[in-house]
Amino acid sequence: MKVICDRCDRKSAYYKEYSGESLCGRCFSESLREKVTKTISKYSMLKYGDKIAIAVSGGKDSLSLLQIMITLCKKRCSDICVITIDEGIEGYRDESLDIVKKFALQMNVEYKILSYKELYDISLEEGLQLRKNMKMSSCSICGTFRRRAIDIAAESVQANVVATAHNLDDVLQTFLINILAGDVERIGWIYPEPVTYANNLRKIKPLTEIYEYEIAFYALVNEIPFQSETCPHMNEGIRTEIREFLNKLEKGHSGIKYNAYNTMIKIAKRIKESSDKEHNRCILCGKDSTNSICSVCNIVTALKQ
Ligand SMILES: [Zn+2]
Ligand SMILES: [Zn+2]
Numbered sequence: 001m002k003v004i005c006d007r008c009d010r011k012s013a014y015y016k017e018y019s020g021e022s023l024c025g026r027c028f029s030e031s032l033r034e035k036v037t038k039t040i041s042k043y044s045m046l047k048y049g050d051k052i053a054i055a056v057s058g059g060k061d062s063l064s065l066l067q068i069m070i071t072l073c074k075k076r077c078s079d080i081c082v083i084t085i086d087e088g089i090e091g092y093r094d095e096s097l098d099i100v101k102k103f104a105l106q107m108n109v110e111y112k113i114l115s116y117k118e119l120y121d122i123s124l125e126e127g128l129q130l131r132k133n134m135k136m137s138s139c140s141i142c143g144t145f146r147r148r149a150i151d152i153a154a155e156s157v158q159a160n161v162v163a164t165a166h167n168l169d170d171v172l173q174t175f176l177i178n179i180l181a182g183d184v185e186r187i188g189w190i191y192p193e194p195v196t197y198a199n200n201l202r203k204i205k206p207l208t209e210i211y212e213y214e215i216a217f218y219a220l221v222n223e224i225p226f227q228s229e230t231c232p233h234m235n236e237g238i239r240t241e242i243r244e245f246l247n248k249l250e251k252g253h254s255g256i257k258y259n260a261y262n263t264m265i266k267i268a269k270r271i272k273e274s275s276d277k278e279h280n281r282c283i284l285c286g287k288d289s290t291n292s293i294c295s296v297c298n299i300v301t302a303l304k305q
Contacts, residue, residue: 012024013221062165082109088117139239
């Protein structure tokens with residue numbers, strides 16, 4: 001690593017192995033925000049006058065996303081608020097709710113917290129107790145519940161855009177999980193250009209082209225407080241194994257995750273174009289669904305049986 005930053009004369013703090021650039025903390029942050037701005041415009045994620053609800057869990061990715069979006073949107077005059085979903089995971093969620101509240105206040109943005117218990121009359125812990133079939137993984141129940149909860153929270157604050165903090169590592173893992181599960185249609189969902197459904201919400205992932213460890217470094221340099229404790233259920237699914245596998249590959253072959261990401265985008269685009277299914281409404285809850293009963297109602301019914 002070079003001692004001096006490639007962009008200014010400060011001390012270098014970060015070496016981008018895949019591009020060969022050495023950057024100081026300030027120039028690194030600047031370059032990461034430039035990249036996010038490019039992603040946002042490349043996929044037409046934002047329009048003038050949008051009201052953006054940022055889904056913030058309290059981890060490094062979502063709090064960094066909030067800070068980045070506030071910095072970027074100052075120029076665009078878009079309105080930003082924070083939505084947080086309380087799954088009801090004891091001993092884990094309480095700490096992060098506190099961090100989110102404090103950070104939102106510090107950033108001077110409105111925030112809204114919504115819990116699974118309020119929405120589905122069942123917390124995640126209760127749901128996990130009730131499941132009879134271990135094939136229903138905690139992450140698949142939680143993920144389905146969370147997507148719906150985020151929609152409802154965003155509507156309740158009159159937002160028309162929902163931004164989530166999925167990074168390059170997250171989407172690449174999801175891609176491989178879908179390949180291993182044979183879930184071809186879901187691969188199309190990964191394509192970053194947002195689709196607006198009947199509820200008029202545009203879902204965007206501004207960090208989709210950023211490596212996870214670069215967001216971690218961004219959070220560190222910018223002194224963003226975050227919850228370091230990970231979800232107690234995170235090792236139940238296959239995601240952790242895939243994450244470790246990809247990180248091991250990247251260590252020996254710098255840039256390989258980015259190459260794989262670009263391949264994935266091309267595949268996802270084709271699948272998305274060929275599988276644009278008509279959207280119906282769920283006969284039980286009235287929400288958007290590709291089938292007659294949506295995945296949320298399916299899970300809730302199965303758990304309460
Ligand atoms: Zn610099
Ligand atoms: Zn439903």
